[in-house]
Amino acid sequence: MSDDIxxxxxxxxxxxxxxxxLACWTIHNANHIRPKEEGNVKIGGHQASCAxxxxxxxxxxxxxxxxxxxxxxxxxxxPLFHAMQYLMGNQTRExxxxxxxxxxxxxxxxxxxxxxxxDFSTGSVGLGVAVTAFASIVQDYLAAKPWAQKRPExxxxxxxxxxxxxxxxxxxxxxxxxxxxxxxTWWIIDYNRQSLDGVVREGLWQRIEAIxxxxxxxxxxxxxGVLQRAAFEEPGGExxxxxxxxxxxxxxxxxxxxxxxxxxxxxxxxxxxxxxxSALLEKRSDRxxxxxxxxxGGQCVETLAEAFAAIDDDKPTAFLAYTIKGWGTPLxxxxxxxxxLMNVSQMAAFQEEMNVPQGAEWEPMATIEDPAVLQGWxxxxxxxxxxxxxxxxxTIATDGPVMFDDVEQSTQAGFGKVLDHMxxxxxxxxxRIVTTSPDVTVSTNLGGWVNRTxxxxxNTQSDTFRDELIPSTQKWQFSPDGQHIELGIAEMNLFLxxxxxxxxxxxxxxxxxxxxxxxxxxxxxxxxALNYACYMDSRFMIVGTPAGITLAPEGGAHQSIGTPLIxxxxxxxxSFEPAYVDELSVIMDWAFEYMQKSGENxxxxxTWLRDETGGSVYLRLSTKVLEQPAKxxxxxxxxxxxxxxxxxxxPDSNCEVVIAYQGVVAPQAIEAAGRIGNDxxxxxxxxxxxxxxxxxxxxxxxxxxxxxxxxATSHIERLMGDLPSHCLLITVMDGHPATLSWxxxxxxxxxxxxxxxxxxxxxxxxxxxxxxxxxxxxIVAAASQLSSGRPIKLKAIN
Ligand SMILES: Cc1ncc(C[n+]2csc(CCOP(=O)(O)OP(=O)(O)O)c2C)c(N)n1
Ligand SMILES: [Mg+2]
Numbered sequence: 001m002s003d004d005i006x007x008x009x010x011x012x013x014x015x016x017x018x019x020x021x022l023a024c025w026t027i028h029n030a031n032h033i034r035p036k037e038e039g040n041v042k043i044g045g046h047q048a049s050c051a052x053x054x055x056x057x058x059x060x061x062x063x064x065x066x067x068x069x070x071x072x073x074x075x076x077x078x079p080l081f082h083a084m085q086y087l088m089g090n091q092t093r094e095x096x097x098x099x100x101x102x103x104x105x106x107x108x109x110x111x112x113x114x115x116x117x118x119d120f121s122t123g124s125v126g127l128g129v130a131v132t133a134f135a136s137i138v139q140d141y142l143a144a145k146p147w148a149q150k151r152p153e154x155x156x157x158x159x160x161x162x163x164x165x166x167x168x169x170x171x172x173x174x175x176x177x178x179x180x181x182x183x184x185t186w187w188i189i190d191y192n193r194q195s196l197d198g199v200v201r202e203g204l205w206q207r208i209e210a211i212x213x214x215x216x217x218x219x220x221x222x223x224x225g226v227l228q229r230a231a232f233e234e235p236g237g238e239x240x241x242x243x244x245x246x247x248x249x250x251x252x253x254x255x256x257x258x259x260x261x262x263x264x265x266x267x268x269x270x271x272x273x274x275x276x277x278s279a280l281l282e283k284r285s286d287r288x289x290x291x292x293x294x295x296x297g298g299q300c301v302e303t304l305a306e307a308f309a310a311i312d313d314d315k316p317t318a319f320l321a322y323t324i325k326g327w328g329t330p331l332x333x334x335x336x337x338x339x340x341l342m343n344v345s346q347m348a349a350f351q352e353e354m355n356v357p358q359g360a361e362w363e364p365m366a367t368i369e370d371p372a373v374l375q376g377w378x379x380x381x382x383x384x385x386x387x388x389x390x391x392x393x394x395t396i397a398t399d400g401p402v403m404f405d406d407v408e409q410s411t412q413a414g415f416g417k418v419l420d421h422m423x424x425x426x427x428x429x430x431x432r433i434v435t436t437s438p439d440v441t442v443s444t445n446l447g448g449w450v451n452r453t454x455x456x457x458x459n460t461q462s463d464t465f466r467d468e469l470i471p472s473t474q475k476w477q478f479s480p481d482g483q484h485i486e487l488g489i490a491e492m493n494l495f496l497x498x499x500x501x502x503x504x505x506x507x508x509x510x511x512x513x514x515x516x517x518x519x520x521x522x523x524x525x526x527x528x529a530l531n532y533a534c535y536m537d538s539r540f541m542i543v544g545t546p547a548g549i550t551l552a553p554e555g556g557a558h559q560s561i562g563t564p565l566i567x568x569x570x571x572x573x574x575s576f577e578p579a580y581v582d583e584l585s586v587i588m589d590w591a592f593e594y595m596q597k598s599g600e601n602x603x604x605x606x607t608w609l610r611d612e613t614g615g616s617v618y619l620r621l622s623t624k625v626l627e628q629p630a631k632x633x634x635x636x637x638x639x640x641x642x643x644x645x646x647x648x649x650x651p652d653s654n655c656e657v658v659i660a661y662q663g664v665v666a667p668q669a670i671e672a673a674g675r676i677g678n679d680x681x682x683x684x685x686x687x688x689x690x691x692x693x694x695x696x697x698x699x700x701x702x703x704x705x706x707x708x709x710x711x712a713t714s715h716i717e718r719l720m721g722d723l724p725s726h727c728l729l730i731t732v733m734d735g736h737p738a739t740l741s742w743x744x745x746x747x748x749x750x751x752x753x754x755x756x757x758x759x760x761x762x763x764x765x766x767x768x769x770x771x772x773x774x775x776x777x778x779i780v781a782a783a784s785q786l787s788s789g790r791p792i793k794l795k796a797i798n
Contacts, residue, residue: 008063011377012301014368015087016058020328021354022083022096023050025361028347030099048326048337050080052192052298053159056321057084059304060157060188065383068154070135070507072120072128074161074190075108076338082109085116087364088384097362111536117388119507120536126167127496127532129187132156133177133316134493134500136185137485139508140458141501144480147431148510153314157186163195165208169529172490178215179488181458183314191298192325193249196338202248205320218317222307225300227292236276243271244293256294256324256333260286263293294332298323391509398592399427401585401638409628411621411664412545414581416445418588419515423452429513429592434501436485437517438494442474444517444545446484451475454482491526494518495542499533502540502595502616513541513592520544520620521560534572534616539595541588545621547577548734549756549768550664556760560620564662564739567618568692575692577620577733578641579666580628583689584619586641591617607643607715608700609693622664622734624765643715644693649673651684655727657783658749660686660740662733665774669732672779679792680783686719691739698746720747728787730754732774752782 024047057080065071073081082105085091091105095115098104106113108123120135122128136156142148164170177185189208193200209219224232224244232241244252255262264281267289272278284292297303298321311317326332330346342350351358355367365371379385402421404414422430434456435446442450457478465472485501487493494516500507501514523530523544533540549559567575574594578584597614604611640646648670651658657680661669669685677683688694697714704712713721720743729749731740737755744751756772769775777794784792 008377009302009305011374012058012062012305014374015062015378016054016301017354017367018087018364019057019080019083020051020054021356021367022086022364023047023054023080024329024342024347024350025356026079026083026096026099026105028342029097029361030101031341032344032347034097034101046076046079046339047329047342048194048331048334048340049074049076049161051327051329051332052323052325053077053080053190054327055299055301055304056159056188056190056323057081059301060159060308061383062381063301063305064308065157066152066154067383067386067389068152069383070119070132070154070156072122072132072158073109073118074159074164075122075125075128076161077159078106078108078122081118082114082116088378088381090384090388091116093362117390119389121532123535124528124532125161125164126169127529129158129160129164129167129170130173130492130496131500131532132158132187133173133182133185134497135503135507136182137177137180137497138500138504138512140180140183141434141456141485142504142508142510142512144456144458148508151509153184155184155186157188160187160189161195162189162191162193162200162204165189165204166195169490169492169496171211172488172493173496174211174215174217176488176490176493177316180485182316183458185316186311186319187317188319188321190323191320192323194253194325194335194338198335199250199253208318208320212318216316218311218315220307220311220317220319222297222303222319222321224297224303224322225295226302227295227300231280231292234276234280236273236278236280239271239273239277240267240280243267250335253325253333253335256290257326257331260288260290263289294324294327296322296324299327390506392598393505393509393511395593395596396429396432396511396513398429398589399425401582401589403582403585403631403633405631406581406628408625409581410623410625411578411581411584411619412445412623413625414584415543415545415588415619415621416448417581418585419446420448420452423449432511433513433515434483434485435515435517436487436494436497436501438487438491438522439489440517440519441484441486444519444543446517447474450484453484454479455484455486456480456482491518491522492529493526495526495529495533498540498542499529499536499538502533502538503536505539505596511596513595514539515541515543517543517545519558520547520563521558523560523563523566527566530573531570534570537572537615539614539616541591541595541617541619542573543619543621545619546623547620548622548664549761549772550622550624550734550765552763552765552768556762559756559759561736561756561759563620564691564733564735567620568695568739570618572615573618573692574615574690575618575620576690577663577735578689579626579661579663579687582629582632583641583687584621586638587617587619587689590642591619603700603704605712607693607697608704608712609697610700620663620735624664626664626667640687641689642693644690644697645686645688645716645719647684647719648687649683649685651723651727652682653722653724655682655684655723656680656789657728657730657787658684658686658723659779660688660729660731660743662688662691662735662740664734665732665769668769668774668776668779671776672730672783675776675780676783676792680787680789684723688733688740695742716743716746720749723747723749725749726788728752728783730779730782732779734774750786752786754778754782
C-alpha cells in the first residue's frame with residue numbers, strides 16, 4: 001500500500017460511515033417520513049444492497065478513480081450514489097428528500113433524469129455492466145482515429161451485483177469483447193452471495209473465475225479484509241480461515257444476521273479446541289468477533305483501495321469482492337433483506353449506533369469532528385475535483401440527400417447505395433459514421449460501405465482470402481482506421497454497442513454517427529437494450545431490414561409484425577418506413593442532423609414534434625424491389641416525407657375513398673386506387689413515411705389544444721381535415737394494422753385497417769399478401785363493400 005493510501009484510510013472510513021448513513025437515511029425518509037402520497041406504493045428498500053457496496057464505493061471513488069473513468073452503478077445502489085454526490089455537493093438535499101418522488105433523485109441512476117453526473121443509466125440489471133465494455137471499445141475506436149482529440153484514457157467500470165451475473169447479455173458481451181481485444185474495463189462484483197429472493201448457490205465464485213479466465217480477464221478475488229488476514233496470522237488463525245472457507249453461504253449469512261454471540265457459539269462448537277483457536281475467539285468481545293467475521297475483502301476499504309491501486313495496466317479485470325448484504329445495519333445477512341427496510345425502531349437504534357445527532361440527519365458532516373479538514377481532503381479527491389464530466393461535441397453538417405435515378409430498387413439496396421456513395425465522398429460527416437451489425441453486414445447491404453471504409457480493429461489484420469488471391473466481393477480488412485465494428489449474432493450486443501457509440505459526444509467529446517443494421521424481427525431480441533440506449537439519450541440509427549412478410553423467401557420465422565408499433569411506442573426513437581429510395585435519402589440526411597440535435601424540449605409549431613431535442617432514428621426497410629417514381633425533389637416533397645406523410649395522389653373535395661399505406665405495399669395501394677377510381681370519386685392515396693411522427697404530432701397537438709392553444713394543428717389533422725366525413729379510409733401495410741388504423745380517429749373517418757396479425761405463414765410475396773389481405777384485390781374489396789356506391793370489379797383486368 002502506498003503511503004498516501006495508508007494515510008487516507010482514516011478519511012476513507014469516515015466517508016464510508018457517512019455514505020452508509022446518508023444512503024440508509026434517504027431510503028428511510030422516502031418510506032417512513034415523507035408524507036405518503038395517494039397511491040404511493042412502497043417498493044424495495046435497497047438499504048441492504050447499498051450497505052454491501054458502501055466500502056467498494058468509498059475505496060473506488062475516493063481513492064482510485066480519475067475524472068476520465070466512467071462508472072455504471074448497479075441499479076439498486078442508487079441511493080448510495082446520490083448520497084455520495086450529495087456529500088460532494090453535486091446533489092441537492094431537496095432531491096434526496098424527494099428520492100423516488102416526482103422530480104426527486106431517481107430510484108436507479110439516470111443520465112437523463114438525474115442531475116448528479118451519472119455516467120451510465122442502470123435499472124434493467126446486466127445492461128449497465130455490458131455497456132461499460134462497449135464504451136471501452138468506443139474509446140479504443142476514437143483513440144485510433146487521427147481526427148479525434150487525444151485525451152487520457154479512462155477505465156470503464158461496472159459495479160455489479162452477483163445475481164446480476166445471471167443475465168445472459170453479460171456473457172454475450174464477454175465473448176464479443178474478447179474478439180475485440182477489450183481494454184480498460186473493470187467489473188467489480190459485489191459478491192454478497194444474495195440475490196433478490198435469497199442466497200446464491202455455493203461455489204458461484206469458481207464458475208465466475210473460470211468464465212472470466214476463459215475470456216482472458218484478470219480475476220482478483222478479495223475475500224478477506226485486513227482484520228481477518230491479521231487474525232489468520234495469530235495462533236489458531238489457520239483453523240479460522242479454514243472454517244470461513246468451508247462455511248456455506250446460507251450459514252455465513254444467517255450468523256451475520258444473528259451477530260457476535262451466535263458467531264461465538266457456532267465457532268466454538270465447530271473449531272473450539274480449548275487451545276489456540278479458543279483463545280483467538282475469547283480474546284475478542286462479541287462485538288469485535290462480529291466485526292472480524294464481517295471484515296470480508298469487499299467490506300474493507302484498505303483491501304479494496306490497495307487492490308484497485310495495484311492494477312497498472314489496461315487488461316480487463318474482474319474483482320470478486322466478498323461483501324455482506326446489509327453490512328453495518330441490522331439487516332445484515334438476512335436472506336429477505338433485499339426489499340427489507342429498517343423499521344422505525346431499528347432505524348433509531350442504527351442512528352444511535354452511527355452517532356448521528358437528532359435533527360442532523362441530513363448534515364453531510366454530521367458525525368465528523370474536524371469537518372473543515374475532511375472538507376479540504378474531499379476537495380482534493382481526484383475524481384470530483386474538476387466538477388461534472390460531460391462533454392459536448394460540435395455538430396457536423398450533413399451532405400444533403402443523394403438522389404439516384406434507378407428505375408427499380410429496394411429500400412434496403414438504396415440504403416447500401418447511400419452509404420456507399422457517402423464512403424466515396426469522404427465528407428466530414430462520413431468520417432464520423434461508424435457502422436455495426438450482428439453478423440448481417442453483407443445481407444443488410446452494408447458490404448459496399450465496408451469494402452470502402454474497412455473494419456475496425458486495434459491492430460491491423462490482413463484479409464487472408466485477399467492475400468491468397470482468392471476472388472471475393474468482400475474486402476475483410478481490419479485496421480485501426482476501419483469504420484465498421486463487426487459483431488457476432490447477439491442483438492443485445494448490437495444495441496449496447498449503438499448505445500455506447502451514440503454517447504460518444506458526451507462521454508468522450510467526439511461526435512460519432514453510429515448506424516446499426518439488423519434483421520427487423522430481431523429488434524425484439526435486443527429490445528431491452530434498445531430501450532436502455534434511448535433512455536440514456538444515446539444517438540444512433542438502427543436499420544431493420546428485411547422486414548415484414550415481404551421477406552417471403554426467408555420464411556415465416558423471420559417475419560416481423562409488431563416492429564412498427566415498437567417504433568411508435570419507443571421513446572427517443574423516430575421511426576420511418578419509406579417505400580421509395582428518394583424518400584429514404586431525404587430521411588437519412590434529415591436523420592444525420594436530427595441525431596446530433598440537443599436543443600430544448602420546445603415543440604415545432606407546425607408539426608408539434610420536438611425536433612429540436614433530437615433523438616435516434618429507426619428505419620424499417622425491405623428487400624422488395626419496387627418501380628421508383630419519376631424524379632421528385634421539391635421542398636414540399638421533402639417536408640412531407642419528414643413530417644410523416646404526403647399525398648401521392650391528391651384526393652378531390654368530394655373524395656369517397658382514401659388509401660393510406662406505409663412502406664413496401666405502395667404498388668398495391670396505387671394499383672387499387674386506379675381500379676377503385678373507375679367507380680368511386682376523388683380517390684386519394686396517402687403515402688405514410690412515418691406513422692410514428694404523424695401519431696406523435698397528433699397527440700402533441702391535442703395536448704396543446706387541451707391546454708388552450710386552440711390553433712395547434714398537427715400534420716395528419718391538416719391532411720385528413722379536408723376530406724368529406726363520408727370518405728372511407730383504408731389503411732394498409734406489411735405490419736400490424738394498428739400502426740395506421742388510428743388515423744381514422746383523427747377526423748372521425750370510417751376505417752378499414754389492413755395488415756398482418758399472424759406470425760409464421762410461409763409462401764411467396766403474392767401468396768402472403770393474398771393470405772393476409774394486403775394486396776390490391778383486398779383493398780378493392782374493402783372499398784367495394786364498405787363505401788357506398790355500386791360494386792367495384794374485384795379482379796384486376798390484365
Ligand atoms: C432485468 C431485470 N430483472 C429484474 C430486476 C429486479 N431486480 C432488481 S435487483 C435484483 C437482484 C439483485 O441481486 P444482486 O444483483 O445480487 O444485487 P444485491 O442487491 O445483492 O447487491 C433483481 C432481480 C431488474 N432490476 N432488472
Ligand atoms: Mg447479491
